[in-house]
Structure formats: C-alpha cells, structure tokens
Amino acid sequence: MAKKLLMINPVQQVEHQEFWNESAVRIMQYPATNLAYLAALTPPGWDIKIIDETIESLTFEDADLVGITALTPTAPRAYAISEQYRRKGIKTVIGGIHASFLRDEAIQFADCVVIGEAESVWQNVIHDFERNELKRFYTGEHTSLENLAIPRRDLLSNRYALKLGGVETARGCPNDCEFCSVTAFNGRKYRARPVEQVLDELEAIDSKNIFFSDNTILGYGKQAEQRAIQLFRGMVDRGLNKRWFSQVNIDIAYSPKVLEWAKKSGCSGLAIGFESISEDALQAMHKVRNLKVGVAKYKEGVKRVHDYGIPMAGAFVLGSDGDTKDVFQRTTEFILDSKVDATQITILTPLPGTRLFSSLQQEGRLLRTNYPDDWTHYDFTEVVFKPKHMTPDELMEGVTQIYRDTSSRPTSLKRAFISFIRTKNLYGTAIAYLWNRGSGSLWMQKYEYMKSLSLSQVEDASLSRPLSVN
Numbered sequence: 001m002a003k004k005l006l007m008i009n010p011v012q013q014v015e016h017q018e019f020w021n022e023s024a025v026r027i028m029q030y031p032a033t034n035l036a037y038l039a040a041l042t043p044p045g046w047d048i049k050i051i052d053e054t055i056e057s058l059t060f061e062d063a064d065l066v067g068i069t070a071l072t073p074t075a076p077r078a079y080a081i082s083e084q085y086r087r088k089g090i091k092t093v094i095g096g097i098h099a100s101f102l103r104d105e106a107i108q109f110a111d112c113v114v115i116g117e118a119e120s121v122w123q124n125v126i127h128d129f130e131r132n133e134l135k136r137f138y139t140g141e142h143t144s145l146e147n148l149a150i151p152r153r154d155l156l157s158n159r160y161a162l163k164l165g166g167v168e169t170a171r172g173c174p175n176d177c178e179f180c181s182v183t184a185f186n187g188r189k190y191r192a193r194p195v196e197q198v199l200d201e202l203e204a205i206d207s208k209n210i211f212f213s214d215n216t217i218l219g220y221g222k223q224a225e226q227r228a229i230q231l232f233r234g235m236v237d238r239g240l241n242k243r244w245f246s247q248v249n250i251d252i253a254y255s256p257k258v259l260e261w262a263k264k265s266g267c268s269g270l271a272i273g274f275e276s277i278s279e280d281a282l283q284a285m286h287k288v289r290n291l292k293v294g295v296a297k298y299k300e301g302v303k304r305v306h307d308y309g310i311p312m313a314g315a316f317v318l319g320s321d322g323d324t325k326d327v328f329q330r331t332t333e334f335i336l337d338s339k340v341d342a343t344q345i346t347i348l349t350p351l352p353g354t355r356l357f358s359s360l361q362q363e364g365r366l367l368r369t370n371y372p373d374d375w376t377h378y379d380f381t382e383v384v385f386k387p388k389h390m391t392p393d394e395l396m397e398g399v400t401q402i403y404r405d406t407s408s409r410p411t412s413l414k415r416a417f418i419s420f421i422r423t424k425n426l427y428g429t430a431i432a433y434l435w436n437r438g439s440g441s442l443w444m445q446k447y448e449y450m451k452s453l454s455l456s457q458v459e460d461a462s463l464s465r466p467l468s469v470n
Helices: 022-028 033-041 075-087 097-101 122-130 182-186 195-204 222-237 250-254 256-264 279-285 288-293 295-306 327-338 355-362 373-377 392-407 409-423 426-453
Strands: 003-009 046-052 065-069 091-095 112-115 137-139 165-167 209-212 243-248 267-275 312-318 342-347
Touching: 003 033, 033 046, 033 065, 033 122, 065 075, 075 091, 075 097, 075 373, 091 097, 097 112, 097 182, 112 122, 165 195, 195 222, 222 256, 250 256, 250 267, 250 288, 250 295, 256 267, 256 295, 267 279, 267 288, 267 295, 267 426, 279 288, 288 295, 295 312, 295 327, 312 327, 312 392, 327 392, 342 392, 342 426, 392 409, 392 426, 409 426
Parallel strands: 003 046, 003 065, 065 091, 091 112, 112 137, 165 209, 209 243, 243 267, 267 312, 312 342
Antiparallel strands: none
16 A cells, blocks of 8 residues: 655744735745655655645644655744644655755754755655655755656645646755845856756646746856756747746846747746845845946846847845935836836845844844744735834834835736737736735735734833844
C-alpha cells in the first residue's frame, strides 16, 4: 500500500481572518510550485497531496509524512500545523527560507528541518524516513539547474484566479540588498537553466499564462542579455503563444533588444523593484543597481518599457533610514506622474538572515520580539521596528495614504485607461487594474482590522517620538 505524503503551504496565522476578501486574496496568490518540485523528486510508491492553505482549507487528514514550507510570517502557523500532526504520531518536516535561517527555532516544532534549497537532499529525506532513520537536519546545496525536475503541476489546486503556470529559468540574485534574504538563501551567483530545457517545459504546459518565478529574469552583463534573447526568441520560434510575467531589475529598460524579444514572445507585464524614489533610501538599502541607473531616470525607464507595449508593476519599500516624512507624497506623485501601471507598496521588514535584521536587533530597534509568535507580524504590512525619522504610526499612515491615493476604483480605472493608451496591451492592463484594486483592498482591510485591535495601546509610549539620532 502506498504511503501518503502531505505537503502544505500554510496561510499566515492571524487571530481573526474575516477581514480578508477571498476574491482579492485569490487574485494575489501564486501556485506553490516549490512543493510541486519536491513532489516530482519523491520516489515511486508515495501518494502525494499538496494543500495550499492560502486558497483552500486544511482538514488535518491522516498521512504517513507531512512536509511544510514556511516564509517568516507563516512560520507560526507552520509550527502549529506541525505540532498538531506530531501529537497524532505523524512525522513532520519543515523547510523554506525561514526555517533555513532559524534552524534551532524550527526544530523545536518539527521532527526534521531542511536547510537551504531542498532538491539536493529531498530523496535522502524520504529514503531515511522509509528506513526509520530520519535525521533532525538536512542541508541542501546550490546545485546546477541543468536537468531540473519538472514540477508536478497536476497536484496544484485549480482555484488560483489567474491560472498561472509557474516556470523557473534561473536562481540567485546578483544584488545584495540590506533587506532581502534571497541572496543568502539562493546565492548571488546567477544560476541559469539551459534554454532548451526551459523551452521544452514551456511547450509541455497547457496553461497559456506563465509566471517566470526567477528572482530576476534578466541577469547582468552582455552574456545574460544574450541568454534572455535566446529564451524569448526560442519561444517565438517554437510558436508557443504564451502570455508571461516576471520580476526583473530596472536595467531591462536600457536593454532594447531584450525588450523587443520579450514583447514578441508574449510578455504581458514586468515587476520592477524601484524600491524608493529617494537616493538616500537606496543607499541605506544598498540598492546598487538602482543607484547606478539613477532615480532621475526612473520615469524614462517606465516610458522605455511602455514603448515596447509592456505594462509594468513598480515595487516600493517605505521606512528605511533614508526616508523622511515627505517620502509618501513624493512616492504618490511619482507613481501617478510616471504612469507606472501597477504598484506594490510595502513597509520595510527586517527578515531573519538579512543584514537589516541584524543591525536593527543590535540597535534595539525591533518592536516585535516575542518569537516565534510575533513572526506573523513580519508580513510587510506592519511596522515592526522603530523608524529613524518618523514614528511607527506615521509610517503606517503614510503607506496607507499612498494606497488611498493610487488604488481607489476611480484612480485605478484612470490608471488602466492610461496604461492601455500607452501599451495597447489589453490583457496586461486588465491584470494591472486587478492588481491595484486587489492590493489596495487587502491593505485597507488589514489597516482597518489593525485599527480595530488598537495595536498602538500595546506599544511603549516612547514610540510616539521618532528615534533620536546623534
């Protein structure tokens, strides 16, 4: 009889979840392809089920082994799930970026912790479990992506609103930003899959809509540009007829040949990390590539991407030590003046494994330190540290005002109209509109929920003043 493996992507644990708008959540969610990769590497003889708690309910059905992945804000929920299964006598394995950086914390709640990229050790985990020799820790390596397993997409839910087929063409990010844990987890080296293998996988996917889940679809230098062109040209030559989205650095705006072939191959949207319209903030973040391009050229970069008929989502992070109180109005003005199609605005969040977390911890500026319970607040929508030039409340109110000014229904419709006029890309424009409305709706729902809890009452009175700086 086949053994049963249950793989779980947990929802963020909140005390009350009624503020979440289900349709908005489904628009924002992306399939748990990381678990599908591990499912593909699981030896024969296992009955595998993937549960993504962000869009479906977990009923705690029986299994022989339970694997759980976790980001920092979902770690408390992951631990709770693991403990419930362990009480039933079922072994659990926890992995993902949070557990990788806090292995000693994670092992308190699981039988086994996988550290780093799991593909290189997953079959060892399964083999040892079958022999009743499961170890407490397994450490994955940064291996070549040649002959990467094809993920078991047949195990993923069909409830995702955008029906995106996730494909990974590379891992690693050459940037080394203060706030980002990707470099520490996946490495700075840009590890690219052979283009022909990526094209073979794309050809085998039924979904018309593709999300390239790379940290950045375009690496740095001429060789990286040629590789991207080869991939996009290959999609055209094979007649794949896909619509695709991806994350990328601002450099792509100054790579016209890459943009040309991206458009020809079906690019319907790019997410670009502007991060800040303040060069002081970019310096504080160590966002070297953006500084090299220069904030003054951001608007030109948006237009260059639009000139190839490609909508873009701009990501902004607010609250760094380089930000002053005028950053909110200036960011709003940039978003509307530059005609960037969609926006993602988040609060700077010190994640474990980052230099930002270490420095704020050493400076005594972290506000939420009742770990692991407080990790649920580290979700980019709450202020969990003392800002340098404003109060926590001022930071929260400032970001909320940006959402009010940029994602209301009238403003989102106006932005969508401008987006279509500039790009002539109806599908990308529709996605940008849904993104703006969805992200704005979720932010405002969370904001109102937090206000109802009167969180400010539990903060130290000293937090009503900005951090003093000598």
